[in-house]
């Protein structure tokens with residue numbers, strides 16, 4: 001089984017080398033590492049350079065927006081297109097909207113502005129944006145549909161937690177849907193339903209490690225080998241073998257990241 005992990009914050013794992021070794025032993029050979037802030041762009045680039053099979057995205061996560069001054073954010077975004085080209089980034093992101101952790105209208109407006117500027121860069125470079133969206137699916141869709149980005153490149157909805165109905169709409173609007181440990185949580189009925197409604201050619205899997213550990217392993221930080229738990233649950237939901245889910249999702253990841 002050859003697995004492609006489409007979302008892991010490798011730069012903040014406690015012991016990266018040991019975890020990579022364990023991940024490879026579990027069949028996980030390719031990784032997308034999304035950087036979240038200009039403060040960790042360089043660290044992510046270096047991790048990818050030092051390992052085979054690790055690709056990276058560069059962007060500003062909505063929860064990191066508030067840590068940046070306007071000047072820092074605008075300088076970073078100005079330098080981003082050149083850095084993307086010179087470093088060999090395969091994605092833009094992690095970027096998006098997070099209404100859960102920012103209720104203030106000004107903070108949300110700032111998130112939107114920085115999100116849209118990154119979509120401009122995705123459109124310009126043709127690299128897929130990796131989207132984080134929490135409690136903001138309606139607003140996200142409005143912005144996504146009104147932006148030309150989706151005509152140049154598909155996007156990736158990471159750790160999807162919305163409804164099955166929304167999946168159909170997202171797929172129509174050129175998004176891939178990525179499932180994390182949330183699909184395994186027994187109290188989350190909505191996510192398994194959404195997974196079942198996802199066309200196979202739009203399906204991706206991830207751990208979001210070290211965040212969001214899968215059921216029944218919900219204690220402590222999430223670990224890379226737990227991607228196999230996501231595979232098992234997705235396979236069961238879709239009536240496929242683990243090997244089929246591995247093959248389909250690896251192919252999709254390679255396609256979306258242009259590998």
Ligand SMILES: [Zn+2]
Nearest residue numbers: 007034094208
């Ligand atoms: Zn993330």
